[in-house]
Amino acid sequence: MTARSGRGPLVGVAVQVALMAVLAATTGLSLAGWLAGTAYAIVLCVLLRTGLRRAGMRALGPANTVTLTRATLVGAVTALVVTSLEGAVNLPVLVTLVAVALALDAVDGQVARRTNSTTALGARFDMEVDSFLALVLSVFVAGVFGWWAVALGAFRYAFVVASWAAPWLNGALPPRFSRKTVAAVQGVVLVVATTRLLPDAVMLVAVAAVTLSLIWSFGLDIAWLWRAEQERRLTVAAAARRARTRSARRIRRAEPVSA
Numbered sequence: 001m002t003a004r005s006g007r008g009p010l011v012g013v014a015v016q017v018a019l020m021a022v023l024a025a026t027t028g029l030s031l032a033g034w035l036a037g038t039a040y041a042i043v044l045c046v047l048l049r050t051g052l053r054r055a056g057m058r059a060l061g062p063a064n065t066v067t068l069t070r071a072t073l074v075g076a077v078t079a080l081v082v083t084s085l086e087g088a089v090n091l092p093v094l095v096t097l098v099a100v101a102l103a104l105d106a107v108d109g110q111v112a113r114r115t116n117s118t119t120a121l122g123a124r125f126d127m128e129v130d131s132f133l134a135l136v137l138s139v140f141v142a143g144v145f146g147w148w149a150v151a152l153g154a155f156r157y158a159f160v161v162a163s164w165a166a167p168w169l170n171g172a173l174p175p176r177f178s179r180k181t182v183a184a185v186q187g188v189v190l191v192v193a194t195t196r197l198l199p200d201a202v203m204l205v206a207v208a209a210v211t212l213s214l215i216w217s218f219g220l221d222i223a224w225l226w227r228a229e230q231e232r233r234l235t236v237a238a239a240a241r242r243a244r245t246r247s248a249r250r251i252r253r254a255e256p257v258s259a
Contacts, residue, residue: 008060009045016041016075027090030083037079063112070104137190168229182217
């Protein structure tokens with residue numbers, strides 16, 4: 001199912017509000033949970049409509065429709081997690097929503113490839129939904145292990161904020177298997193910690209280990225980008241020196257010879 005660019009995101013907002021209404025009637029949502037979920041839905045709608053317009057896309061397409069469905073579930077997870085800051089929530093319902101959202105993560109990419117509808121917007125949309133889900137789950141986990149655990153989901157956002165002050169952090173990174181491995185382990189640990197199936201002591205060690213792994217992984221990327229920036233600056237400086245040298249030679253050739 002596809003929808004026009006203006007209508008699809010609005011449908012997502014309506015579906016999420018309906019889903020939150022069901023959660024409120026069955027498991028309960030706090031006022032803060034309602035506000036957080038609604039704010040998420042509105043921001044998602046605005047950003048997605050803007051992205052579609054800039055990409056010149058008239059419809060979401062099948063893959064982005066799947067991703068929007070996943071994003072809607074993440075909005076419901078957000079409402080529950082914010083509610084959990086004030087009291088207990090229905091853990092099986094929360095875990096079920098997270099599980100379905102993660103299952104759909106394996107679907108949208110395949111749908112995009114099979115329907116030949118892979119786009120830069122779709123890849124970015126998918127990545128942002130993954131990142132926000134990790135952030136929300138890290139907030140839930142932090143309620144058990146302490147607020148330092150928010151770092152599990154906040155690393156990428158801290159990296160983005162840092163890039164505003166240091167634009168060289170926006171450079172393209174080479175593929176790295178260890179980066180994908182750390183990201184995969186991060187997701188697994190967050191989900192398992194959310195389920196509370198393992199003893200807290202075991203999960204505390206796992207959460208701390210993944211946090212250290214993220215520091216190491218992001219540190220490698222930052223170091224690589226810094227070296228690339230230094231090489232770029234050296235190249236620019238050398239090109240500027242060559243240009244000044246050529247300019248000086250032309251000026252000397254153009255000067256009249258004195259009698």
